[in-house]
Structures are given as C-alpha cells and as structure tokens.
Amino acid sequence: MAKIFVTRIIPDPGLILLREHFPHFDLWTADQPPSRNELIERARGADGLLCLLTEKVDAELMDAIGPQLKVISSMSVGVDHIDIPAATARGIPVGNTPGVLTDATADQTFALLLAAARRIAEGERYLRAGKWVTWSPSLLLGADLVGATLGIVGFGRIGQAVAKRAQGFDLRVIYHDPTAQPACNAQPVDLDTLLRESDFVSIHVPLNAETKHLVNAEFLSKMKPNAVLVNAARGGVLDQSALYHALKSNQIFAAALDVTDPEPLPMDCPLLELENCLIVPHLGSASKKTRDMMSLLAAQNLVAGLKGERLPNCFNPQVYG
DSSP, X not given: OXXXXXXXXXXXXXXXXXXXXXXXXXXXXXXXXXXXXXXXXHHTTOSEEEEOTTSXXXXXXXXXXXXXXXEEEESSSOOTTBOHHHHHHTTOOEEOOOSTTHHHXXXXXXXXXXXXXXXXXXXXXXXXXXXXXXXXXXXXXXXXXXXXXXXXXXXXXXXXXXXXXXXXXXXEEEEEOTTOOOOTTOEEOOHHHHHHHOSEEEEOOOOSTTTTTOBOHHHHHTSOTTOEEEEOSOGGGBOHHHHHHHHHTXXXXXXXXXXXXXXXXOTTOGGGGOTTEEEOSSOTTOSHHHHHHHHHHHHHHHHHHHTTOOOSSBSOGGGGO
C-alpha cells in the first residue's frame, strides 16, 4: 500500500478524493506547518507527498524521503518552494494547480488596487482612532481610476484577467511580457515605457532567478510619483527595503501587497510603519470555491502519480520523456 504524507489539512474535496483511493494516509493536523525536522521524519519513506507553498521541498528532502518517491503535488500555482531540477533529475513529476485561482487572484488584485488608490484601510484606521470629527474637502484624497493607465508586468492568465477587469473602469491597459500574445485590448510596451506611463503598476510574474527583486530601487525610481504599486505574485519579486524608502520619501503614492518575503511578515518590518502601504496575509486565492478546487486538483495530481499515470497538471512534463 502506498505511503502518503499530506503536510497540512486541505479543504474537504481533496481529502475526500484521497480517502477514496488511499483510505490510510498520514496527515499533518497542527495549525502551524511542520518544522524542517518534522517534515523530514514524517515524509521519510513516502511514495507521494502533497505539500503547500510553506514547505521547502529541495534535494535534501527528496533524498531523505527516499528513491521510492513517485510524485510531489503542491496545492499552489507557483512552485518556487520546490527544487524542480532536482525533482526532474530524479524522475519525479511535480504537480501544481493552475487556472482555478486566476479569477480569485485577479479579484484580489483589483481589491488591493482600489483600496490603495482610495486609501480605504487608512480611512478605516482614521475612523477607529477617533480622528473623524468633521467632513473635510481635503481629507484622505486618493487617486482616480477612470482615464488612468494600468501597467501589468507579466501577462499570463492572471495578468490578462486583471486587464479584463480594468476595462470596466475605463482604464488604459499596457503590459510588459515578451512571451505573451496581445489580448484584452492591452498594448505591449517595454518595461521603461510601462513604468513611465502607468498610474497603477500590477505585478504578475513567477518568482525565479530572473525575477528575484525585479521591483528594486531602479524600478521604483522610474515610476510616477502618483503611482500605486500592487504585488499579488510572490514576495521575493519585490525588494522590500527599496519599497520602504520609495514610500517613506513619497517617491510613489502607495503600495498594496498580498505577498511578502518572508511570510508571515515579521511585526518589526518597517513597511508596517507606513500609512501608504497596505499589506494582507497572502489572500489571493482565498475564496472557498477556489481553495476547494485547488485541493481537488492537488489530490488528483497525487493520485495520478501514485497510479503511474500522467499528472493532470504537471509542471515538469519532461520527466515523461
């Protein structure tokens, strides 16, 4: 019988499917993810591993689990927490969950964009602090969307879904992504043009060696002083120190972050001191329907791998030759 380790409690659709095929599997039930040592010990000898983005699945872990490991399935789209070359070299297919979280993440992106533009969180804190004593024509003035330009960096599924939502706000949409095909009445431009012309800049690139700290001091210096930055991709894409200085000096108007580096963000992070920086705890895919579908896809990938079948969503299909 196959040995399976699932590193966290996932939504019911995935657990139900796993139990249908493998009634007995090891499930980590604590609220916090397993420590590195706990992960190694519980996963040792497993034929299948179902993990989240909170677990670092590197060559060391794969070797500790053992050569019988047939499949790694992550309940996420991004796989920057998994050493893909190491898995591929060992012939281990890696599954992810693309597509099903596109709309939820695009919705979250627009929620953050609107909240930062109109200073929603700042206004709520202002009210709760008892500072609202009268209406004022200059109180917490924000940015307008109609007629503004949205620049999207990374024009894959999520970037294009954000562009579709922008049409309802009469935003002009430009994007930078050398590999993307034109879509959504959006105009492709080089990165410098995007930063120079955009009133809102939304980041939707995967985290890899090329995009690590893509949003750095130079990137921020090319943005408009009234611009709003939104990051719903991965925290490592952004140099948080550079962002702090850009916001502190009013080099840009505001930022809204769904992701940070590290996660969770330490409470002594300087960004938390700033009124013009909105940060939420990685909620991009946090709708019930979306998380249910993610858990189901992750379970389907794991079941397929353990049965020797091709994964429905395989990130490294080269393992199949």
